[in-house]
Amino acid sequence: MADRVPGFNTLAIHAGAQPDPATGARATPIYQTTSFVFDDVDHAASLFGLQAFGNIYTRIGNPTCAVLEERVAALEGGTAALAVASGHAAEFLTFHALLQPGDEFIASKKLYGGSINQFNHSYKSFGWNVVWADPDDLSSFEKALTPKTKAIFVESIANPGGVIVDIAAISAIAKRANIPLIVDNTMATPYLWRPIEHGADIVIHSATKFLGGHGNSIGGIIVDAGTFNWVGDERYPLLSKPRPEYGGMVLGETFGNFAFAIATRVLGLRDLGPALSPFNAFLILTGIETLPLRMQRVSDSALVVAKHLASHPAVAWVSYPGLEGDRYHSLAKRYCPKGAGAVFTFGLKGGYEAGVKLVSKLQLFSHLANIGDTRSLVIHPASTTHRQLTDEQKVAAGAGPDVVRLSIGLEDPADLIADLDQALAA
Template sequence: MTDPKFETLAVHAGAAPDPTTGARVTPIYQTASYVFDDADHAAELFNLQAFGNIYSRLTNPTNAVLEERVATLEGGATALAVASGHAAQMIAFHTLMEPGDEFLASTRLYGGSITQFSQSFKKFNWNAIFVDPADPNNFKEALTPKCKAIFIESLANPGGVVTDIAAIAEIAHEAGIPLIVDNTLASPYLCRPIEWGADIVLHSATKFLGGHGNSVGGIIVDSGKFDWSASDKFPTLSEPNPSYHGMKFHETFGELAFGIACRALGLRDLGPALSPFNAFMIITGIETLALRMKAHCENALKVADFLQNHEKVSWVSYAGLKDDAYHSLAQKYTGGAGGAVMTFGIKGGYDAGIKMVENVNLFSHLANIGDTRSLIIHPASTTHRQLNEEQQIAAGAGPDVIRLSIGIENADDIIADLDQALMQS
């Protein structure tokens, strides 16, 4: 088939009927390890001289279908599936960073990412410098000689703020470092960051890729376009590696180097492997990604319009609205769509926000996004509660903020539930 479209790739990429049984759906290969052909075959696999399966911490045939599918949808060279979105971030930075290194990170990130970067990464002596992404030049001004990457979200969680990927990619590349983009909220259906200059794309596959709130997973996609040997900044990729008899990953594997290093070094030693059952569930979810994202976005725009005119709402952040400050960037990067996630300010602040989440009926009050079901949370009391108020406001999660993840139910029913909950708050 010549140049298949997104919807077709979401169903077929990476998959084929099982050669042994003829099963059309990708089987769940529920096995820990694999039989070698002979001693030479085993040696080649362990030396990375041949591709194949050794142990399911490293590779699994079900996971491989998921990896190829997401790499194809994102336009990347290769991908690695891991246990969660947080695991994807940990493995990606483990491959890039040395103790004492720094990286720039947008202030408009999921609260868990801010905590991971500002607290847990410190134990590795990896140091995050947080930057307001409203003006891309802020990243240029914040660069230091120790910076090894810039990290942003395409659509920022929680407010759905659109980040200027191309402008920030140019700044990263001028500095000789990669741009990492968390594309969880947009999904490759709305935005393909590699086309705008991103070098590495990450996903919490738990969200829109899986789409049904039933499985946790993460994905690392390597664009294959960054020159890891252009400087001495990335010794894991450009210098001889003692784990593999002095092999130089970039010299040996070329455009696949980062993805293979993430697997052969990070996943091998840190171990956050994705269960093949979860991979199977996420593969199944991706088949309907295009259909779901259309419904999510259509519903979300109707909800945002409703909220803009509600007496209990002081503001709405949703890039799909024509008068939103980020609508022009949405036109550029997502075709004008704002995705499924938005925030709004409830009059009455923190206390009203608590009442709001306790009074919904159709909405589920929980810490997730990207489900077929509509979800609600008050970030200041949950996902961002580890931050002080100043940090919460900088992250778009101040005391008055309510985050919604709009599902694929009937829009009238979604709006009716919000209306009754607002009126009780």
């Protein structure tokens, strides 16, 4: 089968993995070790000098994590990947490789609240400045460009509102400006949508969510598409200029189409340290094996539940791109025809108080700050995940005071509908 490209289901189980050469174990072992023995002094020197690939210290890389990296890179259609401690760590190391103090990046206004907070506040400590754009107005991305702009950041399906972002159109803007497009693909996963095929240069994930899929482990992934030419581009010195840490090596020249993944590892992860636990990597790998089955099931169930809520007399509106009347339905059919994902929002006619009351009355849904579990989850974003934002920012992000977010799990849709109905009637 050497000349055959495996299908997605096959890659989700086998990519990056092979039976353990020492024991024959079929499942990927958990290499729960801090460090690795060198063959000799020359071998150690070649590893530290980036002259050879191999394991040194689990903060920099680990064989269990390496299988996860290869698997997600294969599923996304990238050249290489880096597994890190969380989705936030993936964002941070990505921007660390791209930005210098005083630089700017453009970000969609419609993002996960934690990302908005990170960009607005934490990044200021590094002199990294965000400029916001509206994914419903593509010209706002053009207008936000300045000579200081080094990247554009969007989510494929925006959390919490289920906004479908026109990645191909935004990629065209990024390419005209010769800057990389970064896409957070957490909500869609590569099963529903592969952003690299539509022009993304870097893809990130909170692997905590749908990739792991069981609510038991925190992790993040950075995928290098291998499409951006860093060589000779002085705007990105970590990739285009000689690195004193490695004897003057220019990473962009040495590592070619996977140089970005290398830079985030050997300049970011090595020095800043948000390493993924091998045990968490194992759990996320196990989750990915059923990713295609889970994503199809939760997408199908979400559509059933969304249709029911759209006809409920207590519900003012439902935002789910799988619905035919949704403003993003045509984009959803174009980018993710297999389904629009598990997460959607809706508003109650009673506003803020009705939303808070509904959350408190639900019994089968778990009230917690996460998405992408086997269990169905509910949250009131304005009072929790987006609480730190201004009222204007909440509305812009799709997390206004009346908004309730659902993350549909693997339960029977009829049971989820019954739980919603009893809570709405209470």
